[in-house]
Amino acid sequence: MILKELLEGLELEYVNANMNMEINSIAYDSKRVGEKSLFVAIRGFHEDGHNYISEAVKNGAVCIVAEEIRELKKDTAFIKVRDSRRALAHIASVYYKKPSKGLNIIGVTGTNGKTTTCHIIKHIIEAVGRRADMLCTLYNIVGGKKIPSSLTTPQSLELQAYLRQSLDSGIDYVILEVSSHALSLHRLEGCSLREAAITNITRDHMDFHKTTEAYVKAKESIMEYVREGGTIVINADDPASKHLDLLRKDIKLITCGIKEEAHLYAHSIERSSGGLSFKIKMKGGTSLDIRSRLAGFHNVYNILIAVALTHSLGIDGDSIVRGVDNVEMVSGRFEKISIKEGAIAIVDYAHTDDALRRLLTEVRAMTKGRVIAVFGCGGNRDRGKRPIMGGIAVELSDLVILTNDNPRYEEPMDIIRDIMSGIE
Numbered sequence: 001m002i003l004k005e006l007l008e009g010l011e012l013e014y015v016n017a018n019m020n021m022e023i024n025s026i027a028y029d030s031k032r033v034g035e036k037s038l039f040v041a042i043r044g045f046h047e048d049g050h051n052y053i054s055e056a057v058k059n060g061a062v063c064i065v066a067e068e069i070r071e072l073k074k075d076t077a078f079i080k081v082r083d084s085r086r087a088l089a090h091i092a093s094v095y096y097k098k099p100s101k102g103l104n105i106i107g108v109t110g111t112n113g114k115t116t117t118c119h120i121i122k123h124i125i126e127a128v129g130r131r132a133d134m135l136c137t138l139y140n141i142v143g144g145k146k147i148p149s150s151l152t153t154p155q156s157l158e159l160q161a162y163l164r165q166s167l168d169s170g171i172d173y174v175i176l177e178v179s180s181h182a183l184s185l186h187r188l189e190g191c192s193l194r195e196a197a198i199t200n201i202t203r204d205h206m207d208f209h210k211t212t213e214a215y216v217k218a219k220e221s222i223m224e225y226v227r228e229g230g231t232i233v234i235n236a237d238d239p240a241s242k243h244l245d246l247l248r249k250d251i252k253l254i255t256c257g258i259k260e261e262a263h264l265y266a267h268s269i270e271r272s273s274g275g276l277s278f279k280i281k282m283k284g285g286t287s288l289d290i291r292s293r294l295a296g297f298h299n300v301y302n303i304l305i306a307v308a309l310t311h312s313l314g315i316d317g318d319s320i321v322r323g324v325d326n327v328e329m330v331s332g333r334f335e336k337i338s339i340k341e342g343a344i345a346i347v348d349y350a351h352t353d354d355a356l357r358r359l360l361t362e363v364r365a366m367t368k369g370r371v372i373a374v375f376g377c378g379g380n381r382d383r384g385k386r387p388i389m390g391g392i393a394v395e396l397s398d399l400v401i402l403t404n405d406n407p408r409y410e411e412p413m414d415i416i417r418d419i420m421s422g423i424e
Contacts, residue, residue, distance in 0.1 A: 003063060006038065006091050007079065017063060017077030026095050026157055028088055033059040040088040041066035049084070065091070086186045089156035093190025099163035100192045103171065106309055107188070109178040109222045110199025110235075112355045113302045114152075116294070116333045117199055118175045120306035124323030125173050128315055133166045135159070136177035138331055143169035153182035156189065163191075180205055180218040193225045195312060197233040197305045201240035202354035206382040220244045226251050233308045235301055236262045254312060256304040264308050266290075266300050273336070273344065273366050276300060280307060288317050292324050296334045296362045334359070343369075351378065351405075353388040360396035373397040376405035377415055386415065387422025394423050 004019040006026075024036040030052040033039055039056035041049035041064065050068050057064070063077035064070070067084050081087040093100070106121060108114050118136050125132040134141045137152045142162045153176065154162060166174050178196075182188060201219050209215040223232050228250045234241050237257035246253055256264040260281075269278040275295055280288040292303060307320055315323075329335050337345040344367075350359045356375070363371055373393045377386045393400045402419055404412050 001095060003038070003077065006094050008094070010087055010090050011082065012079055013082060014069060014078070014080035017079060021062060021077060023063060023095075026088075026091055027056070027061070028155070028157060030056040030059060030061075033061045035060040037061045038063045038065065038091065040084055040091065041068075042084045042088060043067075083186070085156070086189055089160075089186050089189030092157045092160040096160040096164040098190065099160065099167045100190070102167045103163060104173045104194045104313070105163075105176055105191065106173065107176045107178045107191075107193045107196040107222055107225065108199065108305075109180070109183065109196070109219050111202045111204050111219075111352060112350075112358075113199040113298060113305075114177045115349070116299065116330045117197065117302045117305050118177050119330050120294075120303055120324060120327050121175050121309055123326045124306060124310040124315060124320050125175075125313075127319045127323035127326065130172040131170065132173040132175060133162075133169075133171045134175045134177075135162060136175075142166060143171065151182075152177055152179040153187055156187045159187060160190065178222055180215060181208060183221050184209070184218045188222075188225050191225050192227045193222075193230060194227060195231040195233070195309050196222045196226050197309055198222065198235065198238075198241070198244070199301065199305055200235050200238040200354075202352060203385060204352045204382065206384050207380070208382075216240060216243060223248055223251070231309070231312045233305050233312075235305065237301070252312070254308045256301070256308045258300070264304055264311075266304055269297075269300060271295065271297060276303070280304065282311070286317060288321055290321060290324055293328055294330075294334070295336065295366075296359075298358050298362070299334070334362075350375075353385050353392055356389050357392050357396070360392065364396055370398040371396065372399045372401065374401045374403060376403045377419060378406050379408035379410035379412075379415055381408075383418055386418035387420075390419040390422035 001023050003021045003023055023038045025034055027033045027037050028040045028042050033056045037060055039061040041053055050066055053064055053070050057076050065079045065087050069080055072078055108117050115137050118134055122132045122134050140147050140149045143165045198219055201216055226232055231252045233254045236255035255262040258266050263283045264280055266278045266280055273295055275293040277291045280290055303324055310320055332347055332349045335347040339345050348359050350356045402416050407415055
């Protein structure tokens with residue numbers, strides 16, 4: 001592709017390049033640069049791509065896009081931009097011929113429930129015989145094939161490549177789990193979503209966002225990517241929903257919850273360790289009888305959001321009910337494991353204080369026996385929630401065992417001491 005085509009529409013601060021030069025590939029990792037590559041230098045959390053520009057040129061890069069001007073050999077083109085990450089997303093979208101415009105993309109963000117909600121949506125869409133890919137924390141499904149996932153939401157270059165593969169494979173829908181990091185770091189630039197949802201917003205990632213207000217702004221920014229005439233679904237029972245900026249008039253807003261004021265609300269809720277059953281009433285009079293093998297009251301909301309999104313797509317009630325019923329346990333999400341002597345182990349991703357409280361409250365209601373909590377907190381992540389989670393664990397458990405949860409670059413015992421400070 002010609003450089004001029006890749007840069008069209010992008011605000012450039014400095015240009016020293018032959019705009020008609022041929023570009024064979026795009027890279028932001030100098031190790032993946034090849035002959036006639038365009039290399040975008042982005043600043044990471046631990047490494048700065050600007051420090052690898054020379055290596056990229058040595059490996060075959062003929063054009064550099066960066067935020068800082070660097071001296072290069074004469075035949076290497078250089079483009080200065082204000083934000084390399086935005087530039088990468090724009091260039092990636094153009095390079096892969098803007099695949100999102102040919103797909104029905106459903107983006108799901110929020111603090112908790114994203115992964116499970118994505119799985120429910122996928123099963124409902126497949127219940128009407130449509131093909132759906134999914135990009136999420138657990139794994140990616142691209143062109144119908146499962147591949148490993150290293151990020152909740154792929155970097156923009158990989159994201160656009162996956163969307164192109166989905167489109168070329170004849171996929172109808174792509175369900176995209178969207179993290180607050182992805183939104184803040186502009187990985188969705190160049191994407192056009194048909195629908196989006198915000199499951200809930202509670203404290204998380206304060207190490208990155210610094211303030212609750214910034215975190216909420218990041219989550220609500222998903223609405224910027226919803227195409228005109230699209231749909232946004234929110235959890236009306238979530239206190240944070242009252243603070244969302246819902247000013248866009250060119251997209252449809254659907255609310256859901258357990259109160260009659262919502263567009264979709266759940267009632268007659270029955271729950272057990274084996275799953276859920278409840279009724280959903282929609283504005284206009286439609287009613288659905290839901291049965292699910294997913295346990296836990298939190299899954300009522302995950303199901304409601306999935307139903308709202310798929311009903312807005314025009315999927316009929318019978319298919320929605322069948323799709324929900326087809327969902328089995330999602331790995332690491334209130335995943336039940338039977339062990340000897342009648343005890344049950346539940347594996348859950350609960351990594352925030354709100355999620356841990358909901359989890360242990362649900363578990364306490366399920367058993368007459370003891371509740372033993374085994375948990376830890378991730379390293380190089382929001383330290384402020386560690387003592388809060390420690391306090392919650394002691395409050396709602398009979399025994400707490402503290403362990404590691406991916407300490408990354410931190411000393412494991414330092415993490416445990418942070419948790420203990422909320423217990424002692």
